[in-house]
Amino acid sequence: MEKIFLPRVNDLHFHGRSGQVLKDILPFTSEVCSHALFMPNIAGNEIVNARRVEEYRAEILKVCNPLFSSCEPLxxxxxxxxxxxxxxxxxxNAGAVAAKIYPRGGTTNSENGIDDWDSHQLMAVLEKMEELGMVLCVHGELVYGAPEKIEVYGQYLGVLNEIEPSKREIRFCPIISKWCQLFPQLRIVFEHITTHAAVSLVFSLPKTVSATITVHHLLVTEVDVMGSHLNPHLFCKPTVKGYADMAALRAAAFSGNPKFFLGTDSAVHTKSRKEECGCAGVFSAPVFVEALIELFTEFGQLDKLPDFISNFGADFYDLPRASQTISYRREPSLVPGRIKESYVPFMAGKTLAWRRDE
Structure with missing residues (x-):
């Protein structure tokens, strides 16, 4: 097969940033997507009320003019x-289709996130969302647990309550289960899952619970991030895990189960920010479709790709399925080392087997 046609993508987890960065990166998404769900953790100006929803949408539409673009911002x-x-x-009422929960201090710009998971106010918010039919998007990691006295080989290390990054997603799973029981009509997306435990949980819960999977978690393990050397451009939250967890994610993506669909979590930072302070985020927007074609083709699952990247997400969010397709041809394509001199894309310097037709 030398050419394929795929529906326009529904990227249901995208960090568009703002200002000049938005102008720089949005075309990579708008050129291939039917819808993109914009995350609200904008540095210094989070989307926390109706006014900010309207302001941010207006800013996006100035860059992604609906008269010239087939991509609708969500x-x-x-x-x-x-x-x-x-x-x-x-x-x-101002147009937000989803609300996002971040654990406080667990990822980029999450200082105003949640750390009381049983508060009456949070429960009232989730009840209102269930009533309205809004989707709850969750960065599902438990950053802080009950304080524990830590003693190793007789040496007292102190009282600690911050959970190790590799265990945070697993520790969050019971919270998802609890919310599912408390709010049976609330649609919940367990975002960018990374573990076998999360995959198993989503399979086991009712159809109101789904999960997004990123392209980088399907292709990268902790060996790639910190094996022979540290690669800050692959550092993300939640952190990538090991081979067994990656295999579980691939099995979910290949399963044809509508509970699992794409959310790239493409999150750009400048090269200097990535290398100087290790900001979490992988900039996958320029290459994610071609990388997924290669992966799904390698495992004989290409027929499952349209549902994973487009149809299943649209169905869960009650969006129209994409009516337009984009063609891709089998032709080597070198991923540039930098984009606009400032940003390092996922798979920089590598050659992909497919490219999008212009």
Whole structure:
């Protein structure tokens, strides 16, 4: 097969940033997507109310003009400890289709995230979302647990409550299960899952619970990030895991189960920021479709790709399925080392087997 046609993508987890960065990176997404779900953790100006939903959408549309683009932005609001049911309802009426929970201190720009998972206010917010039909998107990691006295070989190390990064997603799974029981009609997306435990959980829960999977978690393990040397451009949150977890993610993506669909979590930082302070995020927008074609082709699962990248996500979010297709041809394509001098894309310097037709 030398040419294939795929529906326009629904990227249901995208970090568009703002200002000049938005202008620099949005074309990579808008050229191939039917919809993109924009994350609300904008540095210094988070999307936390209806006014910010409207302002951010207006900023996006100035770059991604609907008269010239087939990509529709989908808006979200960030849930903070100050969020109330009226806040959520106003954001919904302003066009937000989903609300996002970040664990406090667990990822980029999450200082105003949640750390009280049983608060009455949070429960009231989730109840309002269930009533409105909004989707709950969750960065599912438990960053802080109950304080524990740590003693190793008789040496007292202190009282610690921060959970090791590799265990945070697994520790969060019971919270997803609890919310599913408390709010049976609430649609929940367990975002960018990375572990076998998360895959198993999503399979076991009702159809109101789905999960997004990123391209980098399907292709990269912790060996790639910190094997022979540290590669800051592959560092992300949640962290990539080992081979067994990657195999579980691939099995889910190849399964044809509508609970699992694409959310790239493409999150750009400048080269200097990645290399100087190790900001979490992988910039996959320029290459994710071609990389997925290669992966699904390698394992004989190409027929499952349209559902994974487009149809299943549209169905879960009650969006129209993409009516347009884009053609890709089998032809070597070198991924540039840098884009616009400032950004290092996923798979920089590597050669992909497919490229998009112009």
């Amino acid at each position: 808006m979200t609001i960030m849930i903070t400890p100050k969020t109330t049911p009226p806040t959520i309802e106003a954001a919904y």
